[in-house]
Structures are given as C-alpha cells and as structure tokens.
Amino acid sequence: MKSIMLCATLIGAFNQVQAADQFIALPSYRVGPYAAGGSGFYGGAIDYFNLINANGGVNGVKIQWEECETEYNPSRGIECYERLKTKNGGASMVEPLSTGIAYGVLDRLVQDKIPMTTLGYGRSDAANGKVFPYVFPLITSYWNQAAAMIKYLADKNGGYDKLKGKKIVHLYHDSAFGKEPLPVLEAQAKQYGFELIKIAVAPPGSEQQSQWLQIRQAKPDHVILWGWGVMNSVAIKTAQRNGFPREKMLGVWWAGSEEDTIPSGDAAKGYTSMTFNTPGNYPLIDEIRKKVYASGKGNLADQARIGSVYHMRGLTAGILWVEAIRVAQDKFGKGKIMTGEQMRWGLENLNVDEARQKALGAFGMFPTVKTSCDDHEGSGAVKVQQWDGKKWIAITPNWVVGDKALTRKLVEDSSNAYAAEKKITPSCMK
C-alpha cells in the first residue's frame, strides 16, 4: 500500500500540471561549506516571494519557484539548471549564487533565452550587455567594489593624494574569486603611488599563520581581506593574535556577515567590511515578520537571522527580480506571465530609485539600480559597515563609488576580448 502511494506521488510529481505562475529557478545550496550564505540568501529571496504572493502577486501573477540543491558544486549546479529550466512552463530567470555554476551555464543562457543575475560576484565584465545580453551582475561587481575600497581608504586618509607611499595588503583567497580585483587594485596602485602587497591564502584558508607574520613584518596601513567562508573568521582571529588592529582591516562583502564575525567573538570588534546593503531595520522587514513569519511561511529556521546580512541580500535580490517582472509586464502586458526573453528586457530596463524603494518599504536598503543595455550592473555603489561587537553598523552615510571610468575601461577591454574569442558581434537586444 505504502509503495503504491509512493508511486502515485511520484507520478503526480512528474506530471505536474503547467501552472499559471511566474516560475523562477533557484539552484540553491543549504548544505556543505557555504550553507550559511546559501540558506540566508535564498531564504531572503523566498521570504520576499511569499510576501508578494500573500499580497496578491505582481498584478495578479503569483510567483512560483523551485530549489535544487547544488552544494556549490559546478557539476551539480549544471544538472540543477538543466532540470529546472524546462519545469513549470520554463524558467524565466535563474540565480545560482556561485561563480563556478554561473560560468558553467553562461553559454547555455543565450541558447535557452533565460536571464541570469549574479548579485555581487561572477564576471565583472558581464556588465557590458552588448556582449553578455543574458547576464546581469546587478548592483555592483568585484571591480567596482575594489575601486570603491580604494576610494574609501583614500577618503579615510584625507584624499587620493594622501595614498602615496602607503602600504596596502591584498590578502586573498587563492582562486578566481580572490584574483578578480587585481587589475583594478594594480591600476590604482600605479595611479596613486601606494604599494600593493599581494598575499595569497590557499583555500579554504584555515591556516594563515605565515601570512600574518608577513603582514606584521610589512607593517601595512590597511589590509584588504578578500576572503570567503572559514577564511574570514580565521583571518580576524589571527589578526588579533598578531596584534593587528581590526579597524585597519577592510573585508570584501563576502567577508562581512554575522556568520563571519560572531564565531570570531571579541576579535571581530571594530572590523570593517564592504556591503551593498545598509544594515538596519526597514518597514519591509517588519512586514515580512508580520505577514510571512507570523503565518508560518517563513523560510529561515532561525528567526534571529531575519534582517541579517545574507538575509537582506536575498531580500534585495527578490526585490530586483520582482521589479523586473513588473517592468516587463508594463511593456508586454499586465497580469501575464513573462517569458525569459521578456524578463531579460525587464532586467535591462530596471529603475529602482529612492521613490520606488520608499514605496516598497526598503528606502536606503540598497543603492539606486538603473540598468541599460550598456550597463547591466545598474549602480556600482557600496557602503562600508563596521561590526560593533553585536551588529553591523554602516559607517559611510552615503553610497561610495570608486573610479568608474577605470572600471568601465576594464569592462570594455575584457568583454571585447571575450567577444573576439567567442566570435560574438556586440549589439543591444531589443
């Protein structure tokens, strides 16, 4: 009897009736070494979807989503992408939150006509929509972040000209992720005359004794911590042990969450990192507490994580995706389900300004995002936050933008090289 019922559920699941909902594919990860980031991010996005659905959907269109566990593994991620892309009438969008998976599906997106967002990671040069029509590194890329870091450090020292002769250590995860900002940092080191000391940490980064010894000898003015996962808390703790002030450490935005600082305990107090959200409470988060969590539909198992860095990043992603659906519906028909191509248009014509953020109850939560064919990133602005021992506090009241002319040139050069390699003629899609 049991097996018959099991079979029935299985058959039922395989023959799912095509639903009249907007389907978004979420190749997520909730187990493995990066579970903290994955569960927070996707939890936030799903909380936002639940809120939208509780409020009646986007012009009546409900959002439907399906997760597939990738464990952050590119091979599994591609399997998930292939599995999800045809489900429920076809995925209209995908977000793997993993550089490896994003690279793996990059070529397939154009063929499948499914747009992908890569919020704060991935190919920085995908900002050029003429070469990468289906990829959206929304809000900001690693290159703009690196430029903003230098801008912030310059401001802290009293201007770009004061950077001359300063020593900045780039302590990085020895992978594609850690090497991504090097072109920007090297160019700016040459431009402003500071000394850039590159120190690599072998993944996963749980052993950093020799690196910090090197840092202690170099006596740098600042340390940029381009870390990931376990590497961050080890770096913070080792810095304390070596007597290096945490105030002089500036983390990348993947090194600036509660999951990085709380395990470090006291050592993390005063530590600063980049972020593309302003920490704090927002009407939107209260609404999610009230409408989603109170009715038992919340996605986070631990309610203390509501409003945490990764959760808010997921909410931000959710907002931008839903806004893209809204924009696309304005053009292609309200109350209709958007296809991948239409969704792509929506993502390319986003304009989430302060007024719109206010209407959503998320004023100031993330910078103004305005995309175009030339600029799939839409902003490039970031903030710096500091850990006060209990929570993150934004220490730059305004959004920081680095040398965008420089990053734009790098984007052009790199994406055009890609286009030449792949024999793509750069052009805007309608």
Next chain:
Amino acid sequence: MFYREAGQFKTTYESDGQIFPIRQDRIALGGLLLLALAIVPVFASPYMLSAILIPFLIFSLAALGLNILTGYCGQLSLGTAAFMAVGAFASFNFIARLPGIPMLLAFVLGGLCAAMVGIAFGLPSLRIRGFYLAASTLATQFFVVWCLTKIPYLTNYSSSGVITAQKIVIFGYQFDTPASKYVLVLAIVALMALLAKNMIRSNVGRSWMAVRDMDVAAEVIGFRPMRTKLLAFAVSSFYCGVAGALYAYAYLGTVEPEAYNLDLSFRILFMIIIGGVGSVLGSFLGAAFIVLLPVFLNILAHSLSLPTSVASNLELMVFGALIIFFLIVEPHGLARLWQVGKEKLRLWPFPH
C-alpha cells in the same frame, strides 16, 4: 537458462581469445551500443542528455583512467582531477594558439600533455608505494591547480583565471546541441574503453597486474617495474586528460581551475571503489552510481515535498549509508555483483 553456452564451441585461438567469449554477451553489448547511439539521442530529453548522460560518460572515462592506474597497476592516486585539468587547459591552449588545429587532435594533444605530467609525477612511485604514493600524487593536485591560478599564460591572460571553451567543430560540423555532444562523447568514450580493455588483455596489462600483485616477483620474472609503472601513469593520465577536456568542452563550457579540485579526485576514487577496482565495467557502474544516485534521491525527496534543507541532508545520509551497505555486502564493488549475477544466471535453474 539465459546464459547457457551449450553449442558455442571455440575451434580457433582467435575465437577463444575474444573480449566477450559468450554470444549472449556480444549480442547484449551490441544492442546496448546501438540503443545508446541510435535511439537515445533521438528520444532522450535535452535534460537527460546534457545533465545526466554526458557527465556520466565523462566520469566513466576518468574513472577508467584511474582504474588503469589504481585498479590494474596498484598505484594509489589522488591526482585524477589534476590530470583532467591538464588535459582541459592544454586542449584550450592548443586551440587558442594554433588556429585551425583539428579539435580531436587538440584533445589528443591535451591528453598527451596530461600523460607527460603523469610521468613526471609518477616518478616517486618507483621509490614509494601505498599511502605514501597517495600523498605524493596529492601534491600533483595542488601543484597543477596552483600553476593554473599562478601562470596567466595558461589561461590566456584571463583576468580571473577562467577559460571559455571554444565551440566544438569537427570536420566543419558544429557540435552544439545536447544530442550531438552526447554522440561525440559516447563515440570517444566507447572507443577508448575498447582500447583500454584490449590493453589490459595484452602483455602490457599483464605486466601492470604483475606489478600490482607483487612487484618484486614481477621484476624477477622479467617485467621492468620502472617502465611498467610509468607506462601505467602515462596511459592513465592520458585517459584522465581526455576526460578533463571533454568535461570542459562538452559539459561545463566555461571552466575555472577550481572545477578540478581535490573533491573531484575523491569522487572519481569513490567511483572505482564502489564500481569495482580493476574492472572496466566497474568504472562505468561506479560513475553511474555516483552521478545518478544523488540526482535520483534529490528528485525523490522533491516529489515527496520535503523541505529543501531536510531533503539535502537526507540525501547525503542515504547516499553515505548506501555506500557503506554496498561495501559491506560486496567489497569488490558493483562489477563483482554483476559478475556473481551472471554466474547465477548461467547455472540457473540448477544450482550445482
């Protein structure tokens, strides 16, 4: 009953020395290949082809490579993914730097580069064995990935060290649909598996097995251990290199060196342990087990609508438990189970 060989007499040495001496085996294998080559690409869904069958075949090839080294020659290796990386990145460079080079030739050259790296890192095997050798092959793993992230030339000066595989064009035909890529991978894997099977049955294979079983005795009866071991390293790495190139070109498309990490080496090692050490069939069965089972468990958990976090942890638990169960029931792997099953079918319905 199903396997009765009554009436199949061998009258020549050739017929006695065939790969599949029993007619039923030949028919079954021929049927399977025909099915895989003619029916599957037409009827299987793109998901099935590009997300299940292609990686399954590629991992089978990599597992076969490792099986040659570990299963047949007895040299434990943890550097499989590194050899795959060498194959992939070398093929990429050959195609990028020598315009107009035939794609298949680039794959072969990529495999040869991997073979050379294999020989270099196989040298310690002449002095050390077992776990100590595993540690030295581990060095390959770290060294190769380190090289790929440190030397910009190898990744064609891409800023983040990521390469994009060029389009696969062979004899003017562009392999860009899942079905065509599948056929290409299947053809390469089938051909190389046949080659491996024959190699193992020849003098070369016997020398490997002799070294594996007792290297001192093998030396005494005239096999040169140095040549034998290095040959095993070269052939094994060649297979892994080609698998790595296919992994990059027919599966991933765009690769960062991290895709060939230690984790992948371990997965391939598990494939041959579960599939059967020292068996060509075992490489395929093991790859199927490791690639397909998590996917199947994941789909099952989904259809039972378990919460995703529970589902993925449950998947890991079931997967681990199954591995332990299989290894207790049959430590020689799935290939041995198949062999036992075949014996039983031969004798059925008379057990004695």
